[in-house]
Amino acid sequence: MSSTVSRARSTHRWRTVDLVTAAVLGVAFGVVFWGWGVLYTTLTPLFAAVPFVQSLLSGVWLLPAVVAALVVRRPGAALLAEMVAATVEALLGSHWAFGVLISGAIQGVGVELAFALFAWRAAGPVVAVLGGVLAAVLEGVYELFAYYAGMWTPVFQAVYVACFAVSGALVAGLGGWALVRALARTGALSAFAAGREHRG
Structure with a gap:
């Protein structure tokens, strides 16, 4: 039993490369967030006409x-990357200012929960999709209370969260998994299990 515990601890122990990679991913996505936020806000009139597009x-x-969870596979990697990304977005001038930090924390926790269910050992499309869905549902429910309280009927609210979950599954889950595979093929993830698994 002691050897099993030791292996579990070593699996969860952070290396310097893990910390740096999660932070770098967060910074890179923070810049993407800022650009995506600019596009997102320009589409606001469309959202009024079709409320679930957003x-x-x-x-x-x-x-x-x-x-970050797929690459680093350590407890806290998803939360760290999401919080760094949200911070960079806020510093660059997000439409939502530092309120994005709340969303970043919620989204990061959602993905952490999915990977925790598999003790951070599974890193395939199933756990990626589950992470995207859990993060989306948590964030969707938060947004209903924070931004849309009293504006929509329960049916509209359910559809909003369901659409968010679909986006979480496809864009974040399958999209994130495909992105990790693409990065692995370039050799950029050679220091990680993800790089060894998808190489070639």
């Missing part, structure tokens, strides 16, 4: 958590 487009904001 949640279908929101999976992009879940990507750093999923990608």
Whole structure:
């Protein structure tokens, strides 16, 4: 039993490369967030006409958590990357200012929960999709209370969260997994299990 515990601890022990990679991913996605936020706000009139479009487009904001979790595979990697991304977005001038930090924390926790269910040992498309869905549902529910309280009927609210979950599954889950595979093929992830698994 002691050897099993030791292996589990070594699996969860952070290396310097893990910390640096999660942070770098967060910074890179933070810049993407800022650009995506600019585009997102220009589409506001469309959102008024078709209220669920915004949640279908929101999976992009879940990507750093999923990608970091798939690459680093350590407890806290998803949360760290998502919080760094949200901080960079806020510093660059987000439409939502530092309120994005709340969303970053919620989204990061959602992905952490999915990977925790598999003790951070599974890193395939199933856990990636689950992470995207959990993050999307948590964020969608938060947004209903924070931004849309009293504005929509329960049916509209359910559709909004469901559309968010679809975006989380496809954009963040499958999209994040595909992105990790693409990065692995370039050799950029050679220091990680993800690089060895997808090489060649």
